[in-house]
Amino acid sequence: MSTTEQSTDRLGDTGYRLTAPRRAVLEAIAGANRPFTIEELSDRLPNIGRATVFRTIKLLQELDIVCRVPLEDGGVRYERSRSGRHHHHLICSECGSVTEFSDPTLDEAIERSATAASFELDGHSAELYGRCPTCQRLP
């Protein structure tokens, strides 16, 4: 089963309607080979309203099908979530690639920090910026 099929199933299972625009967005996302902006996505889907693309991406974020990637400069890109679960990002400032990773020790350290400050944690984000292995091999 393709990732697009998995995602349409996920939409249907959660009570959302399977409309043509949503299918088109899912297909475009599956075809993207790097993190994208909404404008880029919208340009690839000229027959779909811009507002619908925004709405769909927001929905897919809630379903953990897509994740929001905050960049170092304050910009934002989106990417299909590979794991579909909580994770963090390694963001290459040279080629812009984004790698998901999960690290229980990192999550534990975050929980300990919250506890130490008597803070009731209900979410967190962590982004790591630098150079990916591929770019390190270049001059």
Place this chain on the structure above:
Amino acid sequence: MSTTEQSTDRLGDTGYRLTAPRRAVLEAIAGANRPFTIEELSDRLPNIGRATVFRTIKLLQELDIVCRVPLEDGGVRYERSRSGRHHHHLICSECGSVTEFSDPTLDEAIERSATAASFELDGHSAELYGRCPTCQRLP
């Protein structure tokens, strides 16, 4: 010596000019008792151009006098940095308060995650969202 004086010294020491608009922004920031948006700051400084407020905040971020606080909903606020050094944020989703904290174990966990992925780290961000001790005591 006041925090405003410390900051003007920091500006002067780094070769930036001590202009009236910059002093005004520094004073407004010193007087803010909670994280602010640029619009709020700009409204409090009607005689200072909006572009200048943006430019000054950007400069103060570089000097670690002000820090950018990304919110859970994608919004952004700014706050005077208490420590003037690298730190993370505890952001209360109820009252909007922001608490700085430093935690070497958290930074180490982040470095280990990067190393494990053969990633050359040069920066990171970590934001913790939840309820501050004060809001926990309310119903």
Place this chain on the structure above:
DNA sequence: GTATCAATGGGACACAGTATCATTCCCCAC
């Protein structure tokens, strides 16, 4: 097949931030 109501499209709008450029004014040299 049909009714219902979620979803859509498209434009206006809101907010965050940058670019441009003529004018101002800080700071250093003298």
Place this chain on the structure above:
DNA sequence: GTGGGGAATGATACTGTGTCCCATTGATAC
């Protein structure tokens, strides 16, 4: 203290990102 050079400013236009509104469409349950 004065004058010149260049950094900083202010006004405005512009870009990017995202939301709101509302008349129309269409997926799903019956």
